[in-house]
Amino acid sequence: MDKFSISNYLPLFFIMYFIVYLNAYFILFRTWTPKLRPEASSCIISIAHGTPAVFLAAYAILSDPTRNFGSPNTSFQNLVLEYSIAYFLMDILHYLVFYPREILFIGHHMFTLFVFMTCRYLVYHGAYAILVLLILAEVTSLCQNVWTLASARKSDVKFAAKVCEILSPPFYAFYSVVRGLMGPYFVYRMFVFYLSGVANNVIPKWVWISWISVIVTAISVSILWISNLWIEMYSERMKKDE
Template identity: 70%
Template sequence: MEISDFSLPPLFLFFSMFFSIYIIGYFVVFRNWSPKTRPEASSCFISLAHGTPALCLAANSLLADSNRSFASPNTKQQNLVLEYSIAYFLMDLVHYIIFFPDDVLFIAHHLATLFVSLTCRYLVYHGAYAILVLLILAEITSACQNAWTLASARKNDVAFAAKLYGLLSPPFYTLYSIVRGLVGPYFVYQMCVFYGSGAAESTIPKWVWVSWIVVVVAAISASILWVSHLWVDLYRQRNRKLEKKTR
C-alpha cells in the first residue's frame, strides 16, 4: 500500500480544524469574556472560519462546473465543499448540545441542514448545485451577522461594542431581509418548478427533494420571522430615543 492510502478523510480533517478553532476561541481569544458569553463568541469564531470561505469555495466549485443544474452529478470539488460545511455544522451542533441543550430551534436547524447536506453528498450524489447556491445565500450575510452577534454580546459592557451594534444593525437587517425574504424564496421556487416537473426522477428520489424543499422553506420562514422581530425591536428602540430627546 502507498502512504496516500492512509490519508484521513476530508470530513475528519475539517471537523478537527473547526474543533481546534473553537478551542482556540474559547480558551485564548475570548478567555476574558464572561462564562455566559464565551461559548456564543466561540461559536461565532468557527462560523467566521466557515461562512466566507464556504461561500467562496461553493461559488468557485459551481463556476468550474459547466454542466451544473438542479439534477447534475456532484463534482469532486462540490463534494469537498459539502464536507467542509458538514464538518462545521457538526461542530456547532456539539457546541449547542453541550452549552445550549434547550435551544431546540437551533439544534433542529443544524440537524435539518446536516440532513440535506449528508443526503446530497453521501446518498444521491446529485443536486449539489441547489444545495451550494442555498449555502451561498445563507453565508453571504455570515461575516456581518457574526460581527453583529459579537457586538450584541458585549454591548452592555463595552461602549465600542454598543456603538458597533448600532451601526451594524440597519445594514445587516436590510441585507438579511433581501437575501432571506426575496432572493431565497425565488430560488426555492425555481427548485420546486424543476423537481416538480419530474426532471430529476432518475437521479434524485422524490422523497429526497421533497424533504429538501420542506427543510429549506421552514428555514427561510424562521429566518424571515427572526429578522422581522429584529426590525420591530429596532423600531421600538429608535422611538424610545426620540421620546427621550423630545422630553
C-alpha cells in the same frame, strides 16, 4: 474521491473547526464571562465556515459546465459539502454541551445536515442547488457574527454598542434582501424544476420534497427572526425620540 464512503477530508475539517473553537474559547475570549464565551466561540467557527464557504461554493458551481438542479456532484462540490457538514457537526456539539435545551437551533442544524449529507452521500446529485443555497445562507455570515459579538458586549463596552448601532440597519437590510427575496425566488425555481419530474431518476421524490420542506422552514424562521429585529429596532428608536 470515493462517494460511497466518508472521505478523509470530513474528519480533517471537523478537527480544524474543533481547534478553532478551542482557541477561541481558551485564548481569544478567555477574559469574557463564562456565559458569553461559548456563544462567542461559536461565532468564530461560524466566521471560519461562512465566508470561505461562499467563495468555495461559488468556485465549485462556476467550475462545473454541466451544472443544473439535477446534475451530478463534482469532486470539488463534494469537498465543499463536507466542509459545511463538518461545521454543522461541530456547532451541534457546541450546542449539546452548552445549550442542550436550544431545541430550535439543534433541530435546524440536524435538518441542515440531513440535506447536505443526503446530497453528498446518498443521491450524489443536486449539489448545484444546495451550494447556491449555501451561498445565500452564508453571504451574510461575517456581518451577522460581528453584529452578534457586538450585541453580546454592548451593555458593558461602549465601542461594541456603537458597532451594533451602526451595523444593525445595513445588516438587517442585507439579510432581508437575501433571505426574504433571493432565497425564496431560488427555492421557487428549484421546486418548479423538481416538480417537473426530470430529476426523479437521480434524486428520488421523497428526497427533493424533504429538501424543499427543510429549506422553506429555515427561510420562514429566518424571515420571522429578522422581522422581529426590525420591530425591536423601530421600537427602540421610537423610545429614544420620545
